[in-house]
Every structure is written in structure tokens, then in C-alpha cells.
Amino acid sequence: MSVIEVRNLTKKFGERMAVEDLSLQVEEGEVLGFLGPNGAGKTTTIRMLAGIIAPSSGTAIVAGHPIPSDIERLHEAIGLLTESPGFYDRFSARRNLEFFAGFYSDINATVQIEKYLKLMGLWDRRENRVGTYSKGMKQRLALARALLHEPKVLFLDEPTAGLDPEAAQEVRELIKRLSGEGRTIFLCTHNLTEAEQLCHRIAVIRTHLLALDTGYNLRNRFFRREIIITVQDLNSAISEAVKKLAFVQEIRMADNRLTVELNEPEQNRPELVKAVVDAGGRIMEVFENKQPLEEIYLKLIREESEK
Amino acid sequence: MSRKRILNILIKEWRVLFTDVSSMMIVTFLPFLIIGQMLLYVWLAVNFAGDKAMDIGVFQNALAKLQVAIPRVADLSGAEPFLVLLLNQFTIFLLLIPVMIAMNTVTFSIVDEKLSGSLEALLATPVRTWELLLGKALAGAIPSLLMTWLVAGVFLLVLSLMGWGNLVGMVLTPVWFLSLFLLTPAITALSFLLGIIGSSRAKDAKSAQNIVLVVILPLFGLIALQVTGIAWLNALSMLGLAVLLIIIDFIVLRIAVRLFQRESIVVKWRQ
Numbered sequence: 001m002s003v004i005e006v007r008n009l010t011k012k013f014g015e016r017m018a019v020e021d022l023s024l025q026v027e028e029g030e031v032l033g034f035l036g037p038n039g040a041g042k043t044t045t046i047r048m049l050a051g052i053i054a055p056s057s058g059t060a061i062v063a064g065h066p067i068p069s070d071i072e073r074l075h076e077a078i079g080l081l082t083e084s085p086g087f088y089d090r091f092s093a094r095r096n097l098e099f100f101a102g103f104y105s106d107i108n109a110t111v112q113i114e115k116y117l118k119l120m121g122l123w124d125r126r127e128n129r130v131g132t133y134s135k136g137m138k139q140r141l142a143l144a145r146a147l148l149h150e151p152k153v154l155f156l157d158e159p160t161a162g163l164d165p166e167a168a169q170e171v172r173e174l175i176k177r178l179s180g181e182g183r184t185i186f187l188c189t190h191n192l193t194e195a196e197q198l199c200h201r202i203a204v205i206r207t208h209l210l211a212l213d214t215g216y217n218l219r220n221r222f223f224r225r226e227i228i229i230t231v232q233d234l235n236s237a238i239s240e241a242v243k244k245l246a247f248v249q250e251i252r253m254a255d256n257r258l259t260v261e262l263n264e265p266e267q268n269r270p271e272l273v274k275a276v277v278d279a280g281g282r283i284m285e286v287f288e289n290k291q292p293l294e295e296i297y298l299k300l301i302r303e304e305s306e307k
Numbered sequence: 308m309s310r311k312r313i314l315n316i317l318i319k320e321w322r323v324l325f326t327d328v329s330s331m332m333i334v335t336f337l338p339f340l341i342i343g344q345m346l347l348y349v350w351l352a353v354n355f356a357g358d359k360a361m362d363i364g365v366f367q368n369a370l371a372k373l374q375v376a377i378p379r380v381a382d383l384s385g386a387e388p389f390l391v392l393l394l395n396q397f398t399i400f401l402l403l404i405p406v407m408i409a410m411n412t413v414t415f416s417i418v419d420e421k422l423s424g425s426l427e428a429l430l431a432t433p434v435r436t437w438e439l440l441l442g443k444a445l446a447g448a449i450p451s452l453l454m455t456w457l458v459a460g461v462f463l464l465v466l467s468l469m470g471w472g473n474l475v476g477m478v479l480t481p482v483w484f485l486s487l488f489l490l491t492p493a494i495t496a497l498s499f500l501l502g503i504i505g506s507s508r509a510k511d512a513k514s515a516q517n518i519v520l521v522v523i524l525p526l527f528g529l530i531a532l533q534v535t536g537i538a539w540l541n542a543l544s545m546l547g548l549a550v551l552l553i554i555i556d557f558i559v560l561r562i563a564v565r566l567f568q569r570e571s572i573v574v575k576w577r578q
Contacts (some may be wrong), residue, residue, distance in 0.1 A: 052430050053570040072433045080431040086424030088319070090326050102315035103432035145428065 003028045003153055003184040004049065009058035011044050018044040020208040022058070028152075031175070031185040033199030035192065035297060040206045042188045043083060046155045049186065050080045063153050076104060079146030081156040085138040089131030093122055093141050096130055097148060104149040116144035120174070136167025143174060154178065157188045172198060192293045202293070210300045215293055222299055223291040224249065227265050229258045229276055230285040241279035245272065259289065312434050316442025317449075320416060324446070333411040334450050338404040338458045345400055346465060353390045361389050368536025376539055377477050391477045392534065394466070398478075398486040399529050399540075401459055402494045405451035406522045409498035412447040414515035417506035437564050444499040451495050459487055481542040485549060493552035498522050500559040507567040 004026035011019040019041035026032045036042050047053045049062055051071040060067050063077035087096045094113060101109035117123045120140040130138065139159065146154060159175065160168035168191075175198055179185055189195055195202055196215050203212040211218060219225070231238060234256045242251055242260060247268045250261040258276070262268050265288050276283055324330045352360065360366050366389065373392050374380045380388050420426035429439070466475050505518030532538040540548070 050431055052427065072435065075431060075433040078431075080428070082424060082427045082431070084424035084427075086426070086428040088323060088425060089423070091322065095322070099315060099319045100428065100432060103312055103434050105433075142428070 001028045002026065004060070004062050004186065006049070006060045007058055009045070009048060009060055010056050011048060011053070012056045017207055019048070022205070022209055024203060024209065024212055026184055026186060028184055029182045030201065031179045031187055031199045033195035033202040034186060034188045034205065035195055035202060036205040037301060042205060043157055045205070046157050046186065046188055050078060050155050051075060076149065077151055078153045078155060079149070079151035081142050081146045081154070081159055083157045085142040087130040087138060087141065090129060092127045093117065093130055094126040096141070097145055100145050101148050107149050112148045116147050120144045136163050136170065139163060139167070139171055140174070143171070153184045153186065155186045158190065159187070160189070160191060160194060192297055196293045204297060204300050206301060206304050210304055218296050219291055222296050224261045225263065225265050226289040227260045227262065227269060227272060228287055228289050229260065229283060231256055231258060231276060232282040232284055234258060234281070238276055238279040238281045241275045242272065245275055309438055312438045313442040313445070316439060317446045320443055320446030324412060330412060334408055334454060337407055338454045339461070341403060341407065342458050342462055345397070349390070349393045350469065352393065353386050358386050361386065365535045366392070369534055372536055372539035376541055377480060379477060387474065390471065391474055394474060394478050396530050396533060397462060398483050399526055401455055401487070402491060402526050403523065404455045404458060405448070405491065405495035406498045408451040408454065409447055409502045410516045413443055413499050413502035414506045416443050416447070417503065418515060436567055440503050440563055440567055444496070444503060448495045448499045452492060455491050456487065482540060482545050485542060485545040489549040490545065490552065493549055493556055494522065496556045497552060497559060500556065500563045503563045504559070504566050507563070
């Protein structure tokens with residue numbers, strides 16, 4: 001079941017096109033990574049879907065609420081982690097959360113605040129002023145704020161931006177945990193490794209949608225799949241034996257490494273290994289050469305720039 | 308739910324206001340400073356130039372109008388009529404208090420929220436624009452109003468302490484009460500709504516404050532009209548002015564809600 005349905009969403013600021021004709025669907029419980037360079041329209045898309053700014057044209061239904069007509073109920077159903085945490089620095093963490101919780105109906109603020117401050121590891125510092133918090137703590141507190149009313153859908157705008165590796169890892173663990181609870185997460189990020197770790201599907205945007213698929217499918221779409229076999233005393237007999245295999249598309253030899261291009265490595269790997277061994281090869285290592293998501297991303301962006 | 312949300316904003320604003328020393332000083336100390344300073348000027352004017360001032364043509368016109376409005380002034384001696392003329396200007400002068408407080412609280416309130424990034428988080432909650440604006444306006448308007456009334460009370464007390472107790476009755480006219488309990492709330496609302504409009508449209512607090520300044524000029528204009536004898540505000544004209552301001556308040560409220568564009572505030576303002 002789609003929790004986010006976007007059709008032909010467009011946003012123009014004056015003459016400048018920020019988001020053009022964006023259409024996508026996000027299923028319940030899915031984590032969608034939303035990638036793109038600076039100024040690609042990621043934050044604008046999140047702001048439109050979170051009902052903060054109105055689209056110029058197109059429609060979107062988020063958690064069953066059409067935007068921009070049903071904003072109040074939409075805001076009851078979604079949680080938004082903004083680019084900057086945005087707290088009242090002179091207030092304690094608890095007081096900040098109490099204030100934001102005060103806008104939601106039907107929540108037990110005291111219980112929810114305790115639950116999420118504990119989950120975020122901030123319970124012991126709950127009475128400290130937010131101004132004394134580190135950036136990572138503020139980000140975790142912002143996540144707690146976004147979750148207070150138990151939203152079905154979470155919009156996270158650059159949740160690990162500017163955090164040190166340890167704090168970023170903590171936030172990623174929390175996102176994994178939230179995903180595990182079945183929440184739908186729309187994750188806007190620059191961090192490709194993070195996207196790969198956390199997201200079921202990845203959308204790449206540069207004003208308009210360039211690609212939307214799983215990391216696996218994107219790899220297959222943009223790059224041939226390769227198996228790399230490291231063989232002691234690699235020789236032409238071995239390479240000839242491999243070439244003869246019907247599923248092999250191309251091979252390359254360099255030093256003692258044999259790179260084999262093929263379509264279905266999972267299925268063909270045993271036969272490939274057998275052919276090398278039968279030809280007298282002593283295999284040291286076999287692995288699939290997975291193109292990093294970064295390569296796919298850069299290829300997409302480069303192609304778009306060349307248009 | 309609306310009442311709960313407005314109250315939530317109101318309490319938060321008060322917590323912000325009263326945990327910031329400079330803002331708290333503006334609300335509590337500035338009104339007394341304004342009135343104290345003006346009382347000093349009045350004392351100096353009456354004691355060092357009172358008799359001579361009464362011979363000046365413009366003041367004679369004003370004193371004539373004052374006598375029509377308050378016939379008991381004719382029984383006063385020396386510079387006392389001039390003193391009553393000046394003390395009666397405090398009915399309008401007190402109106403500066405909510406304007407000054409508005410300029411220093413509500414404008415910063417919205418601009419600070421934007422700069423700290425809390426406004427976007429706030430706009431992602433189910434709060435409606437009018438609830439947010441009303442909560443913020445009330446959070447400043449209520450202390451302003453209370454302070455104006457408190458200062459007005461202290462002003463009357465100080466008059467007695469300064470030996471002008473016999474003149475208090477000539478200050479406590481229907482105009483005084485209409486100004487304090489009808490015009491002051493109307494001016495307070497107008498100042499805060501203009502502050503909100505200012506901070507919705509401006510990119511920083513200073514530009515926002517300039518918009519509130521437009522209220523000050525007509526107030527000084529009113530004082531000038533009275534002191535120079537061009538016009539005198541009687542109870543009826545004060546009532547008319549108050550009603551006009553209340554109508555303007557409603558119009559400005561609608562404009563404020565329309566001008567408070569979530570989008571332009573979130574998108575155009577940069578930290």
C-alpha cells in the first residue's frame with residue numbers, strides 16, 4: 001500500500017524551476033533514499049510533502065492526506081526532521097519537547113517524552129539547556145521531536161549532515177530501528193553509503209527524477225556485473241576455458257586477476273569456478289566487483305549535466 | 308484545541324521573554340523610564356518656564372480648549388493650568404508603552420524563530436497560522452497592557468508624591484479612562500499586528516521594527532495637536548478614535564494572516 005503518492009509535482013520559485021514533474025510512490029514501511037546534488041530540489045520536495053510549502057502544480061497524498069488542502073491532519077500524521085535542528089536553546093530538552101508535543105491531539109506528552117528521550121539516550125540530560133548540547137545530541141533530540149506523536153511517515157532531511165562519524169552512526173542506527181518498527185521513511189541525504197545501508201529504494205533527483213529503483217537494480221541498469229577471480233599463475237589456458245562458457249560476455253586479465261563480465265553471477269559462479277579449477281587454476285579469491293552507489297550516482301548526474 | 312495551542316505558544320513566549328534579561332528589562336523597566344523621563348521634563352518645564360509658557364500664543368489656544376474640556380482649570384493659579392495641560396498629554400503618551408514593547412518583543416520573536424530554525428519545525432506541527440500569530444501577539448500584548456495600566460497607576464501616585472495631588476482629579480477625566488481601557492488595548496493590538504506583519508515581510512528584526520514605528524508618529528501628532536491648541540480630544544472624539552482603531556485592528560489582523568506566508572518565510576530567509 002502506498003503511503004506517499006506523488007504525481008507530477010512541480011515547484012517554481014519565480015522563473016526558477018526547483019522541482020519538475022516529480023512522480024513517485026513510497027510503500028508502507030519502506031525507506032526511500034532521496035539523493036541529489038545541492039540545489040537539486042530535495043529539501044523543496046520534503047517541504048512540499050510535509051505541507052510547509054505549496055506545490056506550483058501536481059498532487060501528492062501523504063498518509064492519506066492530500067496536500068496542500070489537508071495540512072493540519074497531515075501534520076498529525078507525519079514527523080519532520082528539518083535541516084537544522086531548531087530548538088529554543090535556553091530551554092531544557094524536556095521543556096522543548098513539551099512545547100512541541102503541545103500541538104498534537106491525543107498524545108500523552110509526559111509518557112512520549114520519556115519514551116523518546118530514553119530511546120535517544122538523552123534522558124539523563126533532559127533538564128540541561130539545549131544550548132549546551134552537542135550537534136549530535138541536538139540531532140537526536142530533533143528525531144525525538146519528530147517521533148513524539150508516533151507519526152506513520154517520517155521525513156528526514158540530511159539527518160547526519162555535519163555530525164562526526166560516531167554521532168552519524170548513532171543516528172543511522174536509530175533510523176534502522178525506526179524502519180524496523182514499520183515506519184515509512186523519506187530520507188533526504190548526500191551520503192551515498194548511508195543511502196545504501198538504510199534504504200530499500202533510491203531516488204536520484206536533479207530538479208526532475210533521474211532514477212528510482214533498488215540499489216541492486218540500479219547497479220544492473222548502469223553497469224555490467226563482474227566476477228573477479230584471483231588465480232595463482234594465471235595463464236591463457238585458464239582464460240580460454242572461461243571464454244568458452246556460454247554465459248560469459250567478456251573477460252579481462254591483469255596480473256593474476258581474471259575479470260569476467262556476466263549477467264547472473266549468483267547462478268553462474270559455481271560453473272565459472274569449476275571451469276577455472278578444471279583448467280588447472282589455483283583459486284585464491286573470488287568476489288563480485290560491485291560498483292559503489294557513488295559511481296551510479298555520479299554517472300547519472302554526469303549524464304544529466306551533458307544533456 | 309485552538310485554545311490549547313494558543314496557550315502553548317503564549318506560555319512558551321513568556322518563558323522565552325522572561326528568561327532573557329534584556330527582553331525582561333524592556334517590558335518591565337522601559338515603561339517606567341519613559342514615563343519617569345517625561346515627568347521630569349514636565350517638572351522642569353513647569354518650574355522653570357511655566358509662567359512664560361502661558362503667555363505664548365499656541366499654549367494660550369491650548370489652555371482655552373483645556374478650560375472648555377475641564378472647566379475647573381479656570382480656578383487654578385500660576386502655572387498650574389499649564390501643568391494640567393501637560394499632564395493631560397500623558398493619556399496619549401502612555402500609548403507609547405505598548406508600541407515600544409511590541410517593537411522589541413514580537414518582531415524579535417518571529418525573526419529569532421526563523422534564524423534558530425525552530426520556525427520550520429513549528430510550521431510542521433498542526434498549528435494554524437492564525438493560532439501562531441495570535442499566540443505570539445497575545446504573549447506580548449498582555450504584559451504590555453498590564454504594564455501600561457500599572458504605569459498609569461504609578462503615574463497618578465507620583466503626581467500626589469510630587470505635590471500635585473490636587474490636580475489628579477483633572478487628569479482622571481472620562482478621556483483618561485477611555486484612553487486607558489479602550490484606546491490602549493486597540494493601540495496594543497495594532498502595534499503587535501504591525502510587528503507581526505513587519506517580521507513576516509522583513510529579513511531582520513530591525514527592518515521589522517521600522518514598520519511598528521508608523522504608529523508612533525500619529526501619537527506624537529495627537530500630542531502636538533493638543534499642546535498647540537489646534538484640537539482637543541474630548542470623550543466623544545476619543546471614543547470615535549478607539550472604535551476606528553478597533554476596526555483597523557480587524558483589518559490589519561486579516562492582512563497579517565494573509566501576509567504571513569509560511570512559504571516565503573521558510574524559503575526566502577537564510578540563516
